[in-house]
Amino acid sequence: xxxxxxxxxxxxxxxxxxxxLLVDFIRSKLKLTxxxxxxxxxxxxxxxxxxxxxPVKSCTYFAVQADGRSITTVEGLKQNGALSPMQEAFKExxxxxxxxxxxxxxxxxxxxxxxxxxPSEDEIRFGxxxxxxxxxxxxxxxxSIQAAAATTREGASQ
Amino acid sequence: xxxxxxxxxxxxxxxxxGHSRRRVEDARFIEGRGHYVDDIELPGMLxxxxxxxxxxxxxxxxxxxxxxxxxxxxxxxxTGELLAQYDxxxxxxxxxxxxxxxxxxxxxxxxxxxxxxxxxxxYIAEDAAELIxxxxxxxEPIVTPQRALEDDAPLIxxxxxxxxxxxxxxxxxxxxxxxxxxxxxxxxxxxLETFYPRSHPAPLETCGIVADVDSxxxxxxxxxxxxxxxxxxxxxxxxxxxxxxxxRIVSPDIGGGFGNKVPVYPGYVVATAASLVIGQPxxxxxxxxxxxxxxxxxxxxxxxxxxxxxxxxxxxxxxxxMLSDQGAFFADAQPTKFKAGLFHIVTGSYDYPAAYVSxxxxxxxxxxxxxxxxxxxxxxxxxxxxxxxVQNAAYEIGMDPAEFRSKNFIKPEQFPxxxxxxxxxxxxxYEKAMRLAMEMVGYHEIQKEREEARxxxxxxxxxxxxxxxxxxxxxxxxxxxxGLKMFDSAELRVHPTGKAILKLGVRSQGQxxxxxxxxxxxxxxxxxxxxxxxxxxxxxxxxxxxxxxASRSTPVxxxxxxxxxxxxxxxxxxxxxxxxxASEDDLEWEPGKxxxxxxxxxxxxxxxxxxxxxxxxxxxxxxxxxxxxxxxxPNMTYPFGTYIxxxxxxPGSGQWKVRRMVAVDDCGVRINPMIVEGQIHGxxxxxxxxxxxxxxxxxxxxxxxxxxxxxxxIPTAWETPxxxxxxxxxxxxxxxxxxxxxxxxxxxxxxxxFVNAVIDAIRHLGIDNIDMPVSSDRVWAAMxxxxx
Numbered sequence: 037x038x039x040x041x042x043x044x045x046x047x048x049x050x051x052x053x054x055x056x057l058l059v060d061f062i063r064s065k066l067k068l069t070x071x072x073x074x075x076x077x078x079x080x081x082x083x084x085x086x087x088x089x090x091p092v093k094s095c096t097y098f099a100v101q102a103d104g105r106s107i108t109t110v111e112g113l114k115q116n117g118a119l120s121p122m123q124e125a126f127k128e129x130x131x132x133x134x135x136x137x138x139x140x141x142x143x144x145x146x147x148x149x150x151x152x153x154x155p156s157e158d159e160i161r162f163g164x165x166x167x168x169x170x171x172x173x174x175x176x177x178x179x180s181i182q183a184a185a186a187t188t189r190e191g192a193s194q
Numbered sequence: 195x196x197x198x199x200x201x202x203x204x205x206x207x208x209x210x211x212g213h214s215r216r217r218v219e220d221a222r223f224i225e226g227r228g229h230y231v232d233d234i235e236l237p238g239m240l241x242x243x244x245x246x247x248x249x250x251x252x253x254x255x256x257x258x259x260x261x262x263x264x265x266x267x268x269x270x271x272x273t274g275e276l277l278a279q280y281d282x283x284x285x286x287x288x289x290x291x292x293x294x295x296x297x298x299x300x301x302x303x304x305x306x307x308x309x310x311x312x313x314x315x316x317y318i319a320e321d322a323a324e325l326i327x328x329x330x331x332x333x334e335p336i337v338t339p340q341r342a343l344e345d346d347a348p349l350i351x352x353x354x355x356x357x358x359x360x361x362x363x364x365x366x367x368x369x370x371x372x373x374x375x376x377x378x379x380x381x382x383x384x385x386l387e388t389f390y391p392r393s394h395p396a397p398l399e400t401c402g403i404v405a406d407v408d409s410x411x412x413x414x415x416x417x418x419x420x421x422x423x424x425x426x427x428x429x430x431x432x433x434x435x436x437x438x439x440x441x442r443i444v445s446p447d448i449g450g451g452f453g454n455k456v457p458v459y460p461g462y463v464v465a466t467a468a469s470l471v472i473g474q475p476x477x478x479x480x481x482x483x484x485x486x487x488x489x490x491x492x493x494x495x496x497x498x499x500x501x502x503x504x505x506x507x508x509x510x511x512x513x514x515x516m517l518s519d520q521g522a523f524f525a526d527a528q529p530t531k532f533k534a535g536l537f538h539i540v541t542g543s544y545d546y547p548a549a550y551v552s553x554x555x556x557x558x559x560x561x562x563x564x565x566x567x568x569x570x571x572x573x574x575x576x577x578x579x580x581x582x583x584v585q586n587a588a589y590e591i592g593m594d595p596a597e598f599r600s601k602n603f604i605k606p607e608q609f610p611x612x613x614x615x616x617x618x619x620x621x622x623x624y625e626k627a628m629r630l631a632m633e634m635v636g637y638h639e640i641q642k643e644r645e646e647a648r649x650x651x652x653x654x655x656x657x658x659x660x661x662x663x664x665x666x667x668x669x670x671x672x673x674x675x676x677g678l679k680m681f682d683s684a685e686l687r688v689h690p691t692g693k694a695i696l697k698l699g700v701r702s703q704g705q706x707x708x709x710x711x712x713x714x715x716x717x718x719x720x721x722x723x724x725x726x727x728x729x730x731x732x733x734x735x736x737x738x739x740x741x742x743x744a745s746r747s748t749p750v751x752x753x754x755x756x757x758x759x760x761x762x763x764x765x766x767x768x769x770x771x772x773x774x775x776a777s778e779d780d781l782e783w784e785p786g787k788x789x790x791x792x793x794x795x796x797x798x799x800x801x802x803x804x805x806x807x808x809x810x811x812x813x814x815x816x817x818x819x820x821x822x823x824x825x826x827x828p829n830m831t832y833p834f835g836t837y838i839x840x841x842x843x844x845p846g847s848g849q850w851k852v853r854r855m856v857a858v859d860d861c862g863v864r865i866n867p868m869i870v871e872g873q874i875h876g877x878x879x880x881x882x883x884x885x886x887x888x889x890x891x892x893x894x895x896x897x898x899x900x901x902x903x904x905x906x907x908i909p910t911a912w913e914t915p916x917x918x919x920x921x922x923x924x925x926x927x928x929x930x931x932x933x934x935x936x937x938x939x940x941x942x943x944x945x946x947x948f949v950n951a952v953i954d955a956i957r958h959l960g961i962d963n964i965d966m967p968v969s970s971d972r973v974w975a976a977m978x979x980x981x982x
Binding site for chain 2: 053055056060063067068069070071072073074075076077079080082109110111113114119123126127128130132133134135136137138139142160161162164165166167168169170171172173174175176177178
């Protein structure tokens with residue numbers, strides 16, 4: 037099938053098998069390997085990308101479903117060549133260890149604070165509960181998202 | 195985050211020990227530029243999928259691969275019979291047993307590798323693997339070690355000559371007679387029988403390989419999820435008969451390991467053989483189900499502990515008997531001499547003269563593995579047993595669990611302390627750590643609240659664990675894996691401009707070695723950490739080492755790094771004396787520079803010295819500023835701490851929630867406090883996971899329950915409790931920088947604290963044990979039973 041998908045601002049047209057998963061389209065066809073695969077069953081969330089701004093687990097979403105939509109992967113988080121507040125916060129607050137869940141966590145965090153600019157700790161914990169991390173105990177992920185929310189609010193008020 | 199207890203000796207610009215330096219690794223990860231095995235794509239690369247056994251125990255009657263071979267895009271189907279022609283159908287395990295690479299005679303666990311398809315595309319490979327038809331003749335599946343050891347149980351390992359039962363090993367430690375003598379004099383004997391269930395490390399990245407064997411040159415480059423690339427290279431040389439200089443193992447970024455990436459798995463061997471035969475690179479990456487059902491499980495120990503106590507509440511002796519479920523192949527990753535790992539650390543933080551541990555392991559029809567999941571070889575099981583036992587003993591003799599611990603702790607002046615099972619603990623201040631944790635949590639206030647709560651029908655519990663861990667194996671004389679002594683290495687090259695590269699035999703899986711090991715060099719040599727590049731994971735490019743597991747990177751490779759830095763500093767001093775035209779004896783050192791005693795203006799920086807090492811060395815000295823150190827530790831290190839958990843248990847449903855979790859850790863000197871705390875957070879979360887929800891079980895036919903993340907439950911941010919950290923610092927006296935290792939303390943110490951808290955809340959009902967995971971239904975059932 038023919039699809040046309042905008043990924044990180046660039047439009048891509050491709051002919052794909054109907055069964056091709058979005059994550060394989062992103063990784064194998066577009067060579068964007070920052071989106072990972074961890075469980076194949078929509079459980080761990082390391083394959084999360086934003087589809088029209090909404091987090092979607094791309095291991096159980098067909099590439100053809102993304103036809104005509106706009107996708108953001110971790111490679112699209114930088115803004116005008118600079119790290120986004122979420123990326124800066126993960127680095128500053130030790131929000132990652134092995135790095136495997138990190139792209140997805142940052143994307144979910146980005147969507148979360150776009151929706152709720154001043155989330156409580158509980159709201160963050162609930163908001164990222166579709167994404168697993170085995171390294172951090174989530175402590176510094178939560179802290180990073182809080183910090184990114186604060187920076188973003190400050191940026192918006194200036 | 196707590197502040198570090200010691201002021202760093204170096205400036206933030208140099209960034210030595212004690213600085214919470216931000217991580218070097220993060221720059222690539224936060225932009226999605228990490229480079230994991232599955233990200234590797236080579237020209238002409240093929241894909242492999244494995245056909246696995248659906249049953250736990252059966253004879254293979256026939257294998258029909260014709261359907262798979264007929265699929266367009268399939269290049270080859272590999273079976274055990276084919277591998278046998280190359281003598282590759284079986285491989286050695288890290289415990290000196292053998293394991294089937296692809297089954298030839300029979301299958302011995304559900305999920306065992308039976309055949310593999312090599313195709314141009316992963317989707318095609320998976321489709322074709324499903325078309326392989328295998329005819330089986332069912333045999334009785336043995337799913338418990340108790341059944342395995344019955345006289346009439348069928349023999350699982352009929353491939354092994356001389357093996358007449360399913361007994362895999364026996365092992366003992368300590369003095370049985372002394373223990374029996376002590377028990378005969380005891381005022382009280384307290385017993386606990388508990389099962390530490392099978393668990394799986396489940397790093398979010400599964401295991402995988404890209405095998406690239408050049409048929410023209412014989413060069414094999416294997417990109418593998420490997421926590422121990424050098425040891426794996428040697429194993430490959432032995433298994434495949436390839437010359438070791440032609441094997442290069444590259445372990446790129448690893449998405450978590452926790453022990454899962456220590457063993458060599460059949461998929462690695464098949465992909466390598468396929469690449470060798472076909473002459474093209476072959477990629478194999480597990481699905482999550484493959485990861486959970488076939489690779490490195492952990493735990494699965496049935497334990498009975500008994501503590502003899504005198505009339506004053508002093509422990510006299512400990513007796514432990516265990517039965518472990520090893521699965522179909524004895525594939526534990528642990529030192530050769532120690533069949534139950536370092537379980538004999540079970541004597542814990544306490545001073546008593548006698549202990550005896552006996553254990554048997556049985557083959558069953560389950561996946562092999564026996565990895566040390568985020569712990570040092572069975573230390574998690576040991577720590578759990580003693581800390582649960584101590585709490586129950588305190589209750590039985592009517593003492594407060596903290597005071598009972600205090601009475602029996604090894605005192606600071608008793609170190610180095612030789613335990614009745616033969617370990618020599620290096621240092622410890624157990625009382626100090628426990629009192630700090632008690633103060634942080636408000637121990638006595640919560641105990642008071644617990645009593646009041648019971649009056650209003652609420653259930654509050656407080657439980658603790660004062661664990662002692664053993665990490666950092668060797669010494670090589672006692673500790674080896676397949677004969678390879680457990681040393682580790684560091685090679686340091688200081689370049690003419692004063693920048694340096696440090697190459698290590700270990701392999702980070704998220705611990706931040708690129709950041710912390712540079713800090714050790716910075717501390718010792720005064721070169722800013724930001725000027726030190728750390729390289730690991732490429733066997734062509736790093737010195738030999740045994741790898742990263744059992745918290746051994748800092749204790750062993752960290753020591754090697756400090757030692758080689760000091761050796762280069764000694765050489766630098768000679769060069770500095772030459773440059774300053776002074777006697778070496780007159781030179782003094784401060785981080786980053788040498789100066790003439792009494793004349794601080796007469797100085798040279800380490801960067802000046804590095805330049806001179808290549809441009810103006812003293813006439814009697816070799817040029818260059820490079821060296822390598824192989825460090826064989828004189829002893830292991832013994833981190834410790836006290837964890838205290840407060841829970842609220844719902845009397846109606848058995849649901850329990852963690853209200854507080856206080857963790858005081860003493861891992862000796864902290865290289866990077868931020869990273870240390872991150873390691874503790876992660877370990878506590880995994881300890882909570884095991885105590886509350888995360889386990890793998892099997893039905894009576896050997897079907898694995900827990901083969902995906904819907905059945906094998908891993909806590910999310912929502913369930914995971916908040917943690918409050920504290921620290922004490924008791925340096926290791928034998929480690930060059932006094933560090934002990936920290937990656938696993940929290941997984942080792944915390945499960946008992948969580949379970950002790952739940953039991954504390956309901957013990958007045960007459961409940962003294964619930965096996966992990968202490969799920970709400972188990973708590974509810976225990977309370978219901980107690981009522982009846």
